Amino acid sequence: MKTKLAFAAALAFLCAAVPAVAHHSITGEYDPNKTVALAGTVTKIEWTNPHARMYIDVKQPDGSVVNWNLELLAVSALVRNGWTRTAVKIGDSVSIEGIQARSGASIANARVVTLPDGKKVFSGNNDQ
Amino acid sequence: MKKLFVLALVVSIVPVLADAQGGGPSISTQRRKGPPEGPVPRLPDGTVDLSGVWVGGGPINDIEREGGMKPGTLDALMTPKAKAILASRDVTQEPHNRCLPMGVPRVTPFPYRFVQTPTHRAATHLFILHEGNIHSYRQVFMDGRKHPPIEELDPTWYGHSIGWWEKDTLVIDTIGFNDKFWFDRRGTPHSEQLHIVERWTRTSLGTMENRVTMTDPEMFTRPLEFVFTATLSPPGDELLEYICQENNQYGQQTIPGFNPATGETKK
């Protein structure tokens, strides 16, 4: 029994933070091969389900701005990962790593968010 | 043993990152240490106390693998009708994406609770409250009643459940399902003939076994047996609110041609 639990703990530690599996399958909507890394200013945050969403303005090389819709975990899942309402605010500069929507729209599932203070937090879904 | 960390196996490995805020380890961090250990708690009358915040204990992606069957067994037991339905399905169509119920015995990554409610008589009802899916609950009649005749039952997402105790095992017998929910993301199908018997046994403070027997002559050539294991979330965790339909954008701009009302995608 002890070895089972130890193995489970080790394996769980190596894998993504709980919930490891999404409410729904991510790869239906997002392409795992279309990885994106974005940096921008937060314009809106929706603390909602089934996904919290963060919208950021990303400056393009030509000076124009594109607003990205970033899908995060459900609120309850973020809370269990230690997020609170004050973790990110409108106007904050953040960067994210994620995968883009299959349609090519400016929408991504953000797996990792780097907060204004430099801390990285897990925020997205990771199933295949 | 596989079923214990089936959730973990499905996920590709990503380095564990910091908790977002300080102030003690988050629930996620605590969960990584494994479930709390201890003896099975009991109510004053000796009945096993099923209370606690539970995770897992059912299929999510693939009922065959997650339920402990050898690969290929389930497909070999499918009728031609079931095979045809399975072949026509893909994960973008599943009702769960549109905030519709997951039925039985599916679970979500979100926790659930058993609510035992003795009143001035012995408990007549037992409820299984889900945080996830549509944040709803299952109702199990514990008062000894039988199922109504199936012709008189309006087919529903969760069916008509009657329950009783066999020593320390809670047995839940359910008929009267509709055929609309999916057992897993694969799309394993069923019909309105589905009959499920679950046997829930709390094996320790932190673990609960769910042995499921499913009969559906229209879809499977013999009864199916699965075993799932649920684990207890750390103390301090609670069921949180989760209203799926408050901001569900599934597929709307991410999948070209997707129809949010039906889940179908125009190619």
Next chain:
Amino acid sequence: MRRLSIIAITVVGVAGVVYAQGRGGGNQGVQTDGGVRYINPGSPTVSDAEATSRPIPRLPDGRVDLTGPWIGGGSNGDIERDGGLKPGELPLLPWARELRDKRLAKDEPYTACLPMSVPRVNPYPWKFAMSYTSRGLSHIYVLHETGDAGAHRVVYMDGRKHPPKDEWVPNWWGHSIGHWEGDTLVIDTVGYNDKFWFDSRGTPHTEQLHTIERWTRISWGRMVNEFTLDDPGAFSKPVTLKFTARLLRPDPETGIGDLMEFICLEDNQYGRAGGLQGIGSGTSNQR
């Protein structure tokens, strides 16, 4: 047997909604109304006459049993009227009164299968599920019909406090803590979002809302909800309203009177007949 015993009643029961407005189960059986024959299955609602016919039930530990199932006990069409106030008596701030008067019932979030929150009830059964564990009464859950958006509400009974404001994401049911004052269950809630409507009239509120409910089972068949609403963002002062819930007698064979499945989203076509767009089209996008 029932068909032969015609009970003279003052209210004419018309075939339709089984949960009649509190007059109870009289006049069951085959009826004729305006030449049309129909069967009145009877109402599971305990009538006024029967409401005091039995003692108030208690749990083995002496606590009053609040389980139910119940019907009513909250607002529906008009919180002011349903709560016992005179027209205009609800102390809404001018902007809130203006918003309420502009809103249309067809636009309310409930038509998109979103939760109705407190103190709202719809004409279907609900229950207090008093969750007894090895550590005593840890939670009380309010259960509305399965799948009726936001179907369960959590009341913590373990003495905890509300979390600090900046650690709580406002949501539909808020954060509820409960305690007993004698036989009265007192539920104190903060942390609501501002998205639900108090009634189909559209009476609004803000995230400053703080509610205190005092539930007292005054007889076997009746339970009073004294509901205090304190929202300086939308009201000029706190106000207390009074609602009364009526006990139901569930039928184990048909399930009438007990909680039933109600998956609002499965085929929500609200407004389609009237050509309404948006809300209720089968999905909800609150952006």
